[in-house]
Amino acid sequence: NAGVTQTPKFQVLKTGQSMTLQCAQDMNHEYMSWYRQDPGMGLRLIHYSVGAGITDQGEVPNGYNVSRSTTEDFPLRLLSAAPSQTSVYFCASTPALGRNTEAFFGQGTRLTVV
Amino acid sequence: QKEVEQDPGPLSVPEGAIVSLNCTYSNSAFQYFMWYRQYSRKGPELLMYTYSSGNKEDGRFTAQVDKSSKYISLFIRDSQPSDSATYLCAMMGETGTASKLTFGTGTRLQVTL
Numbered sequence: 001n002a003g004v005t006q007t008p009k010f011q012v013l014k015t016g017q018s019m020t021l022q023c024a025q026d027m028n029h030e031y032m033s034w035y036r037q038d039p040g041m042g043l044r045l046i047h048y049s050v051g052a053g054i055t056d057q058g059e060v061p062n063g064y065n066v067s068r069s070t071t072e073d074f075p076l077r078l079l080s081a082a083p084s085q086t087s088v089y090f091c092a093s094t095p096a097l098g099r100n101t102e103a104f105f106g107q108g109t110r111l112t113v114v
Numbered sequence: 115q116k117e118v119e120q121d122p123g124p125l126s127v128p129e130g131a132i133v134s135l136n137c138t139y140s141n142s143a144f145q146y147f148m149w150y151r152q153y154s155r156k157g158p159e160l161l162m163y164t165y166s167s168g169n170k171e172d173g174r175f176t177a178q179v180d181k182s183s184k185y186i187s188l189f190i191r192d193s194q195p196s197d198s199a200t201y202l203c204a205m206m207g208e209t210g211t212a213s214k215l216t217f218g219t220g221t222r223l224q225v226t227l
Contacts, residue, residue, distance in 0.1 A: 004157070031213035040122065042202065042219040043158070050213065058214065090157055094212040102148075103212040105157030 002026055006091050006106035013081040013113045021076040021109050023091030030096035032074040033058070033103065034066065036087040043090065049074055050096070081113045117141050120203055120218030128226055133190040137203035137218045140184065144205040144216070147179050149188045152200045152220065162188070193225045
């Protein structure tokens, strides 16, 4: 049981390049989320999904796209990277049943845009 | 103004000290209050959660929520070097889920020998 797996762990992009951050979970959780973590800003929600085929925007969605074609995967796409997107990105999954107060986080992807 | 305010620290204490970490918030709809612990270059992990007002104890950790003051606290007794990490408070409303948490900025704690 690997939990939440994020790839890559590190990435350097040039301004204007595109890339996809991968996130996979093997806990059969319905809910998945993407956060970014910046110094002095804490974790901010980018996009989230409550099930396959259903996504919605969080606090800071601009410049990012997501899709959820399967329960297990929730990729985050940067269409045209900007230096302001330099951050650490965390994917999280949450079970739908029960009190569902616990989000399980991946190890993060450290992205630098130059 | 951010919905959740948290002193970023860093907070440095000697081993064995009692540590108090705090957050204030402005959204009265928040009903679930959580503390996550994040070690360096790792993802956050849930430490404790509390529903509405009151106290909750788990070993050396105690979480307190005062909804009337919109203030939450995490106390760590007999702090250990292994407690050195960033502590993030997180909150959500009655109808929310942990897929949509509002986080504080995190407080970095260093417990020294």
